[in-house]
Amino acid sequence: MIKSLKNLEGVKNIEELIQDIINSRRKENIRLIHYLRLYTDITSAYEDLYVKHRDQAIYYLNKAKRSGKDFDIKKEEKFMEKIIPMIEESIVLIKKAKRKKKKPSIHQMHRVKANLLTIQGICVIRMLKRS
DSSP, X not given: OHHHHHHHHHHHHHHHHHHHHHHXXXXXXXXXXXXXXXXXXXXXXXXXXXXXXXXXXXXXXXXXXXXXHHOOOGGGHHHHHHHHHHHHHHHHHHHHHHHOSSOOOHHHXXXXXXXXXXXXXXXXXXXXXXX
């Protein structure tokens, strides 16, 4: 009887260990999904810059910004602190370019593209990172 109780305690320890593994993987999956969503929105915004659907690009950037602000894993805060200002700057530059009746300056659009490509790179690196 005592021996079977000791085995039961071992099973509880294994169950706790398995639950910890599941919870840690869940966090990892949430992080991966977040960066995949962010990457997709940024890619869509980048593509819309070329076909002159700048309203759509702004929509995707606002969506990415909200997604970045809603992300609440502590280890990722430093990356979100870098990404969100780049998104905000890109939105401002696109709106300035949209207001101009003539073609926007090459410098403005280059800055937007550089920001978006940098964010894409961060997303890819963070997706490949295993915690």
